[in-house]
Structure formats: structure tokens, C-alpha cells
Amino acid sequence: MGDSCCSGTVDIRAMEARQRRVLMIVLAINIATFVMMLSAAIYSGSSSLLSGSLDNLGDALTYLLSIAVIGASTRAKAKVALLKGLLxxxxxxxxAVQxxxxxxxxxxxxxxxxxxAALLNLAFNGICLWLLTPYRHGDVNMxxxxxxxxxxxxxxxxxxxxxxxxxxxxxxxxxxLIAAALLVMFLRSAWRVLRSAWRSYKTGDA
Structure with missing residues (x-):
């Protein structure tokens, strides 16, 4: 019985370590792509690029928050997910202002x-999605x-x-036009994340 409990604890810690490692990689990628996209947006005068750079900045903050609550309670993860939705x-x-x-x-x-800039951003974001896809049906944080x-x-x-x-x-x-389409996408995504986080918060443990 004791060995089983220890094994379960080790498995959970190993899973949390993998999650933390993946999130740190995608965090670094998003910081780099934010700087690249923002520079390109200023140089080119592109609203869609500026939209993308703001998205990458928000994602970098999101991944940083995700790292902070790995191993935390369901309710704590839900609170952070609510903040992600607000971001x-x-x-x-x-x-919209832009x-x-x-x-x-x-x-x-x-x-x-x-x-x-879009090609580089798409390539790096494809890597991030590939790294995170195994966790898409995990807890609300991942x-x-x-x-x-x-x-x-x-x-x-x-x-x-x-x-x-x-x-x-x-x-x-x-x-x-593309910037407006991204605006709609952001609004829909914010709604999905906020709805899921609120449900998890209401049913989660303290």
C-alpha cells in the first residue's frame, strides 16, 4: 500500500515536472515572438501584426501564470484561468482600439x-501547439x-x-480586415476560457 502511494506521488511529480518544462519552453518562445512581432508591426505599420504581438505578450503572461499554479488546487488553477480569460x-x-x-x-x-514576421511566428507557434497538444484535455490550467x-x-x-x-x-x-477577424477570435476565446474557469472554480476544491 505504501509503495503504491509513493509510486502515485512520484508519477504526479513527474507529470508536473513535464508540464512545467513544456510551459517554460513555450513561455520563452512567446517572449521572443512578441519582441519580433512588435518590432515588425512598428516597422510595417500593420494592425494585424500588432494584434499578434499583443496576443503573444498575453500568452507569455498566461504561460507564466500556468507555471505558477502547477500542482495547486483545482480552485487555484481556476482563478488563474479566469485571469487568463481576462488577459x-x-x-x-x-x-479594437488599434x-x-x-x-x-x-x-x-x-x-x-x-x-x-507572420511566417516566423507561425512556425514557432506550431512548435508550441505540438508541445501542448498532449495536455489539451487535462486540467483547466493546461x-x-x-x-x-x-x-x-x-x-x-x-x-x-x-x-x-x-x-x-x-x-x-x-x-x-484580418485584425477585425482576430478581434472576434479573441472575444470568443475569452468567453470559452472564462466560462470553463468559472465552472471549474464553482466545483473545485479550496
């Missing part, structure tokens, strides 16, 4: 910079981290489409 909602608000500013100050962004990573892949594809649109039409509206 996603904050990114949506920032994107879209409004670009509508008032229209310009044609540099599609080469958008495309290159499931919400996977949700953020999946959003990043969709975002990367969308920003690539923005670059193609700007190149084809030589106008800024495709970039704004």
Missing part, C-alpha cells in the same frame, strides 16, 4: 515585413494554455493572409 479580453480591447486608430489614420503597411496556443496558430495563418491581401490589392484594408 485575452484585454488583448481584444487593445486590438483598429479604430488605423481607420482614422489609414496607410498601406509593408507586406514583406508582415509576411516574414487546457487554457493549449487554447491560447491554438489561437496563436490561427492568428499566424490570418496574418499571412493579411500580407497576401496587402500585396494583391496594394491597400491597407486587408490588414484591418
Amino acid at each position: 485575452i479580453l484585454g488583448a481584444a480591447i487593445a486590438v 483598429i479604430g486608430w488605423r481607420l482614422a489614420h489609414p496607410e498601406v503597411p509593408i507586406f514583406e515585413a508582415i509576411g516574414l 487546457a487554457s494554455a493549449w487554447e491560447c496556443s491554438r489561437n496563436d496558430v490561427f492568428e499566424g495563418i490570418a496574418v499571412l493572409l493579411a500580407a497576401v491581401g496587402v500585396w494583391l490589392f496594394e491597400a491597407g484594408w486587408p490588414d484591418l
Whole structure:
């Protein structure tokens, strides 16, 4: 009986160590891609790139919070997941403000910079999603981290489409259109994470 308990404790600790290792890798990737995307957004004048960079910053904070509550109670994880949902909602608000500013100050962004940054971002986010996919049906902490990573892949594809649109039409509206689509995605994701976290909080242990 004692050996079984010890074995179970070791298995849990090993699982938590794997989760922590994965989250630290994706945290480092998101910090790097945030800096890259923000630099490219400023250089190119792209709203969709700026949206992506804000998303990566929010995700980096999300992964940092996820690392902090590994091994914590269900309710503690739910509280952090609620905060993650609020971070996603904050990114949506920032994107909405950026879209409004670009509508008032229209310009044609540099599609080469958008495309290159989007390709790099998509490649790295694909790695993050691959690392997190085994945990997508785990506790609310890891499931919400996977949700953020999946959003990043969709975002990367969308920003690539923005670059193609700007190149084809030589106008800024495709970039704004993609930014608006990302805004909708952020709002839907925030709702899913907040709903799941609230349910987990109500049914979780103290």
C-alpha cells in the first residue's frame, strides 16, 4: 500500500515536472515572438501584426501564470484561468482600439515585413501547439494554455493572409480586415476560457 502511494506521488511529480518544462519552453518562445512581432508591426505599420504581438505578450503572461499554479488546487488553477480569460479580453480591447486608430489614420503597411514576421511566428507557434497538444484535455490550467496556443496558430495563418491581401490589392484594408477577424477570435476565446474557469472554480476544491 505504501509503495503504491509513493509510486502515485512520484508519477504526479513527474507529470508536473513535464508540464512545467513544456510551459517554460513555450513561455520563452512567446517572449521572443512578441519582441519580433512588435518590432515588425512598428516597422510595417500593420494592425494585424500588432494584434499578434499583443496576443503573444498575453500568452507569455498566461504561460507564466500556468507555471505558477502547477500542482495547486483545482480552485487555484481556476482563478488563474479566469485571469487568463481576462488577459485575452484585454488583448481584444487593445486590438479594437488599434483598429479604430488605423481607420482614422489609414496607410498601406509593408507586406514583406508582415509576411516574414507572420511566417516566423507561425512556425514557432506550431512548435508550441505540438508541445501542448498532449495536455489539451487535462486540467483547466493546461487546457487554457493549449487554447491560447491554438489561437496563436490561427492568428499566424490570418496574418499571412493579411500580407497576401496587402500585396494583391496594394491597400491597407486587408490588414484591418484580418485584425477585425482576430478581434472576434479573441472575444470568443475569452468567453470559452472564462466560462470553463468559472465552472471549474464553482466545483473545485479550496
